[in-house]
Amino acid sequence: GATAVEDKLQNGVPECIDKLAQAGIKIWVLTGDKMETAINIGFASSLLRQEMKQIIMNLETPHIKSLEKSGIKDEIELASRESVVKQIEEGKALLAASGASSEAFALIIDGKSLTYALEDEIKKTFLDLATGCASVICCRSSPKQKALVTRLVKSGTGKTTLAIGDGANDVGMLQEADIGIGISGVEGMQAVMSSDISIAQFRYLERLxxxxxxxxxxxxxxxxxxxxxxxxxxxxxxxxxxxxxxxxxxxxxxxxxxxxxxxxxxxxxxxxxxxxxxxxxxxxxxxxxxxxxxxxxxxxxxxxxxxxxxxxxxxxxxxxxxxxxxxxxxxxxxxxxxxxxxxxxxxxxxxxxxxxxxxxxxxxxxxxxxxxxxxxxxxxxxxxxxxxxxxxxxxxxxxxxxxxxxxxxxxxxxxxxxxxxxxx
Known part of the structure; x- marks a missing residue:
């Protein structure tokens, strides 16, 4: 036999995200799901569209994989850091080449790459790349990384940040943002207790x-x-x-x-x-x-x-x-x-x-x-x-x-x- 678990979006999420995007609100997704699942969620929620060009950042290169097999920690960190910097520069070059065209970009980055992208020497260029993209998805993110990304956006852009989450993993992010919104649901009440505002479903964010x-x-x-x-x-x-x-x-x-x-x-x-x-x-x-x-x-x-x-x-x-x-x-x-x-x-x-x-x-x-x-x-x-x-x-x-x-x-x-x- 086989057991399957279905994790689907709440009702009205795609329509809500589309309305928020029309209002000029920049939406980032910080999730602990793996990259394939996060991309599927992005398409299902209208955050990603077929005409978007995806800038995918990960550390799944043959060179880094071979170093991981050797187990030399210092060389792995050095190669990973260099790979992240290179991918950021390549992404910025793509944005610059597009000029004033209507072509939209989506940045998708995994948790390992995000660890190095959030370092003091790199985070400024990473933020420049991310803010130049129409959509940003950070997958395999830890609770600490969610909070650090929120802090980076808040301090680096000077914009008002709003975080919304429904689980204990989102508590740090909710507390770091200017406004934290907790969704009461099956994942407990930790997010609600740590938030400024509580709502029952994501789609209520549109009216809020x-x-x-x-x-x-x-x-x-x-x-x-x-x-x-x-x-x-x-x-x-x-x-x-x-x-x-x-x-x-x-x-x-x-x-x-x-x-x-x-x-x-x-x-x-x-x-x-x-x-x-x-x-x-x-x-x-x-x-x-x-x-x-x-x-x-x-x-x-x-x-x-x-x-x-x-x-x-x-x-x-x-x-x-x-x-x-x-x-x-x-x-x-x-x-x-x-x-x-x-x-x-x-x-x-x-x-x-x-x-x-x-x-x-x-x-x-x-x-x-x-x-x-x-x-x-x-x-x-x-x-x-x-x-x-x-x-x-x-x-x-x-x-x-x-x-x-x-x-x-x-x-x-x-x-x-x-x-x-x-x-x-």
Whole structure:
């Protein structure tokens, strides 16, 4: 009789790898399988294609085999090292000869050759060869070699590395990579326990990277840019007021207004943006994998975009300050003949800041949910509620904000008109 063990790919692996390749992600396979099995896996997973030219590195030369029979260790190591260097140079020559042609190369190297290729004197040229190939397969790799290859790519290219594995042999690789993903399965939970993220099947990597990866990059970059915007808008109005008062140390806003701006009146919409926003749908991410390159090329978090948001905040602050100052300083503020003091000007400016930064957030959001509606309009409403309640407290506590809303701001049409014009 005979016993056979079938080791097959999970469902969706070829399609997943093809999508990741379309997204511009470079995929290396580090496996303990023998070379023939690794090549078959490469073809089955769409990592290797028939039109690819394979650069195979191994130590199966007649000269090295004869030395292995003689058992002279030093000569074997010297010949093996020279053979690896020669094969690397020949591979680089093939890449150089291909020039800018569309011919794709695949590098396939066994564990013995990899031992010498990872030596300090050789690893730089080996990395140059490997990065020039469309696909790389390292077979008969030990757990240590998997970790060393990951470290070489991470330190040699400066790129973000992601390792995915399902067994104890992959633990070192998962820990060495910037991001380690463990697949829970029949090979135990060692990989999962040593990873940053756990998934049940390899095909889930497609959604993790192309959808959630893109969303997270878009959310975080927008969130940080908006934090710059709202704080510059708030801070510059304070600076302009200080300059307007000849730096007399008279604050533009009440102390509680200053303390609560980033706590209750502007931060919750930003947090909701960072959690729920979707610039494109999941279906769109699947259909156009190249959207993933937005994060790789840092398009949404470039200095140009950051400075643009900062400039927007500066312009918003100028508009708020000068419109409020000019609309309130040369007229009677209420029918009783009262003119606008610093508490009225400060309250009006603060109201305009709260409205402007939250409306800017509403315009920036791509995907509205009920959470965004609650936090944006709720932040604005809470400002009026707070101002009304705080102003009714004892003057010793509310200081210059005592009854400022109920008796000064709310009855004055100029307060509401100024707020409306600033928003427009």
């Amino acid at each position: 990277l192309l959808v959630h990866g893109h969303w997270c990059y878009s959310r975080i970059s927008s969130m940080i840019c908006y934090f710059f915007y709202k704080n510059i808008t708030f801070g510059v109005t304070i600076f302009l007021y200080e300059a307007y008062t000849s730096f007399s140390a008279q604050p533009a806003y009440n102390d509680w207004f200053l303390s609560l701006f980033n706590v209750f009146f502007s931060s919750l919409p930003v947090i909701a943006l960072g959690v729920f926003d979707q610039d494109v749908s999941a279906r769109f991410c699947y259909k156009f994998p190249l959207l993933y390159q937005e994060g790789v090329q840092n398009i949404l978090f470039s200095w140009k975009r950051i400075i643009g948001w900062m400039f927007n905040g500066f312009i918003s602050a100028l508009s708020i300050f000068f419109l409020c100052k000019e609309s309130l300083s040369h007229q009677l503020f209420d029918p009783n003949g009262k003119t606008a003091g610093h508490e009225i000007l400060g309250g009006t400016m603060y109201t305009c800041v709260v409205w402007v930064v939250n409306l800017q957030m509403a315009l920036s959001i791509s995907y509205f949910t009920w959470v965004q509606h609650i936090v944006i309009w709720g932040s604005i409403a809470f400002w009026y509620i707070f101002l009304m309640i705080y102003g009714t407290m004892a003057p010793s506590f509310s200081t210059d904000a005592y009854m400022v809303f109920l008796e000064a701001l709310a009855p004055a049409p100029s307060y509401w008109l100024t707020t409306l014009f600033v928003m427009i």
